[in-house]
Every structure is written in C-alpha cells, then in structure tokens.
Amino acid sequence: MDRTAERKLLRVLDGERFDVPPVWLMRQAGRYLPEYRETRKRAGGFLQLCYTPELAIEVTMQPIRRFGFDAAILFSDILVIPDALGRKVRFEEGRGPILEPIGPEEIPAMSGEGAMEHLSPVLEAVAGIRSGLDEETTLLGFCGAPWTVATYMIAGHGTPDQAPARLFSYRHRDAFSRLIDLLADVSADYLIAQLKAGADAVQIFDSWSGVLGEADFEKWCVEPVRRMVARVRAAVPGARIIGFPKGAGIAYGDYRAKTGVTALGLDWAVPLSFARRLQEEGAVQGNLDPMRVIAGGGALDEGVDAILEALSGGPLIFNLGHGITPDAPIAHVEQLLKRIRG
Numbered sequence: 247m248d249r250t251a252e253r254k255l256l257r258v259l260d261g262e263r264f265d266v267p268p269v270w271l272m273r274q275a276g277r278y279l280p281e282y283r284e285t286r287k288r289a290g291g292f293l294q295l296c297y298t299p300e301l302a303i304e305v306t307m308q309p310i311r312r313f314g315f316d317a318a319i320l321f322s323d324i325l326v327i328p329d330a331l332g333r334k335v336r337f338e339e340g341r342g343p344i345l346e347p348i349g350p351e352e353i354p355a356m357s358g359e360g361a362m363e364h365l366s367p368v369l370e371a372v373a374g375i376r377s378g379l380d381e382e383t384t385l386l387g388f389c390g391a392p393w394t395v396a397t398y399m400i401a402g403h404g405t406p407d408q409a410p411a412r413l414f415s416y417r418h419r420d421a422f423s424r425l426i427d428l429l430a431d432v433s434a435d436y437l438i439a440q441l442k443a444g445a446d447a448v449q450i451f452d453s454w455s456g457v458l459g460e461a462d463f464e465k466w467c468v469e470p471v472r473r474m475v476a477r478v479r480a481a482v483p484g485a486r487i488i489g490f491p492k493g494a495g496i497a498y499g500d501y502r503a504k505t506g507v508t509a510l511g512l513d514w515a516v517p518l519s520f521a522r523r524l525q526e527e528g529a530v531q532g533n534l535d536p537m538r539v540i541a542g543g544g545a546l547d548e549g550v551d552a553i554l555e556a557l558s559g560g561p562l563i564f565n566l567g568h569g570i571t572p573d574a575p576i577a578h579v580e581q582l583l584k585r586i587r588g
C-alpha cells in the first residue's frame with residue numbers, strides 16, 4: 247500500500263485543499279528549543295551535528311515530538327554543499343557561518359567529485375528519519391539555491407545585501423556562471439540522493455533572491471533552479487519540489503511556470519490577494535511574519551487568521567514567511583498551532 251497518501255502535505259502539493267491546512271515552520275529545529283541547545287552542546291560543533299546521523303535524526307525529531315508538525319525537515323544546512331566542495335566551512339557560536347572566500351581564479355578547477363560521499367552521513371540521516379517518523383508525517387529534504395549558496399562562498403559570511411556576490415557576478419561573469427552551474431548540478435544530485443534515501447519532497451531555499459534586478463534574477467535564480475528541477479525530475483519522475491525565492495516580489499508571478507517547481511514558498515511581504523492568484527496555479531506555502539511569533543497575542547492570531555481567510559480555500563501549506571528566530575517563545579508556537587488547528 248502506498249502510505250504516502252496519508253501525508254496531508256503531499257496531498258496539498260498535489261493540489262488538494264483542507265479546512266485545516268498542514269503546517270510546519272522553516273527552521274523549526276533550532277535554537278528556540280532547549281532540547282536542541284542541549285544536543286548541540288553534546289555534538290560540539292554545528293557541522294558535527296549535521297554529519298552525525300544519530301544527532302541529526304534526534305534534532306529533526308525534536309519539533310515533531312513537541313508540536314506534532316505535519317512535516318519534519320531534515321536537520322542540516324545549505325552550506326554543507328560548499329563544505330562538500332572543499333571550501334572549509336566553519337560555524338562560530340553567535341557569529342554564523344564563516345567560509346574561506348572564493349576567488350575567480352579558483353573556480354575553473356572546482357568539481358563535484360567526491361561531494362556525494364562527503365554528504366553520505368546526511369543521506370543516512372534522511373533514511374533514519376523516514377523510518378522513525380509516523381506515516382502521516384511528511385519528510386522534507388532541502389538544499390540552498392545556487393545564487394544563495396554562492397553569496398556565502400564569495401563573501402565568506404552572511405551579508406546584509408549580498409553586495410560582494412553581486413559585484414563578483416558583474417566583474418567575473420564567466421567564472422560566476424561556472425560556479426552557479428556547478429552548484430546547480432551538485433545540488434540537484436544531492437536532492438536526488440535525498441529523495442532516494444526517503445525524503446517525500448524537497449525545498450530549494452533561495453533566501454537572498456530578492457536583491458537581484460530583473461535580468462540577474464532570471465539568470466542567477468530562475469535559470470539554475472529550472473535546470474535543477476529538470477535534472478531532479480529526470481532521475482525521480484514526479485518529484486515534488488517547493489521553491490522559496492524569498493523577496494521575489496512580482497517575479498513570483500511566473501516563477502512556478504518558468505522553473506517547474508510544484509509549490510511556491512512565499513515570504514511575508516507577498517500580498518495575500520496576490521498569493522490567491524498564485525494559488526490558482528498550484529499550492530502555496532507561507533507566509534506569516536516571524537516577528538508575529540515573537541509578539542504573540544493578538545498580533546499572532548490576526549496574522550494567522552488573515553492567511554487562513556485568504557488562502558484556505560485552495561491548496562495551502564501553513565508556514566512562516568522566513569525562518570523562526572531563536573527568541574521565539576515556545577508558548578507562541580503552541581498558540582499558533584492551536585489557532586490553525588482549533
């Protein structure tokens with residue numbers, strides 16, 4: 247029997263609607279949970295946590311156990327791809343990721359050889375999570391989109407407006423293009439491996455797509471994701487893929503048609519009237535402002551109600567418009583779930 251039919255979130259990706267939509271939260275495993283902080287301490291470093299299947303499985307399950315979300319998302323990070331490409335990624339407590347910035351002259355010699363072997367502990371975690379989850383809970387795999395991952399590889403850390411990567415893309419167009427293509431192919435292979443290991447669907451996080459002008463958005467966000475979707479579906483026919491081009495604005499309008507993603511993850515600035523139009527072509531996911539989760543009370547309830555009122559008539563996956571923050575109170579996450587589920 248195909249037990250995936252019991253997974254509400256997958257049915258929404260296939261176009262069904264529910265009075266009570268499935269819900270999960272981006273970054274649902276993480277620092278707002280005391281049990282996460284405890285496990286992270288035990289792991290030593292952040293990458294050790296990602297590469298030790300037993301611990302990655304544990305932190306993936308923590309928010310499921312506590313809140314009963316409709317989907318678990320693999321615990322890992324978008325920067326395991328540069329790490330697998332040999333770029334020496336470190337995570338410093340309170341500072342975020344640090345990488346060795348890449349120069350244009352280094353790019354031609356780069357290859358994806360050995361990357362999948364490097365990532366095998368993550369794939370082992372995927373299989374372990376799927377076998378430990380109950381039948382109704384969807385397992386999501388993920389990766390970063392090439393543009394977003396490249397912004398970290400070029401700057402060597404997170405940046406407010408991704409200026410170093412934008413500048414690099416103008417100054418070193420051929421090298422940049424080559425880097426994006428390499429990231430697209432390795433990331434697609436990584437998603438294929440996750441789907442084969444037991445992920446039910448995958449999400450592509452393009453967290454920093456909102457800083458690009460029209461032509462650059464087409465070239466560095468739309469085209470590589472289209473290439474990834476085609477490569478994934480050639481290996482896994484019918485693969486369900488959520489695209490999250492954060493900050494895309496009106497470019498959300500034809501992103502699904504151009505890239506072939508199954509569903510659109512919407513940031514909180516997307517107007518609900520526009521979201522409804524996007525929903526006519528398929529499932530949407532989002533889009534509560536994470537600050538409403540910190541605020542709680544009426545601000546949280548009103549935000550939830552507005553999304554349900556606008557979008558529960560069509561295929562909707564309830565989520566935030568970006569990741570939950572470390573200062574989000576657990577009681578407010580409980581309030582959010584109660585408001586959605588009644």
Ligand code: 1CP
Nearest residue numbers: 272273274275276319320321322323324342404451453569
């Ligand atoms: O010290 C710690 O515990 C590190 C905090 C942390 C966590 C919990 C980082 C460092 N990554 C993660 C996990 C993570 N990252 C997940 C796990 C699954 C989940 O529960 O959702 C996912 C999906 C990500 C994805 C990710 N990492 C993105 C895309 C999503 C987004 O939020 O935009 C990005 C941009 C990153 C980079 C990154 N990794 C970590 C941090 C603090 C950052 C952001 C750095 C910056 O500010 O630019």
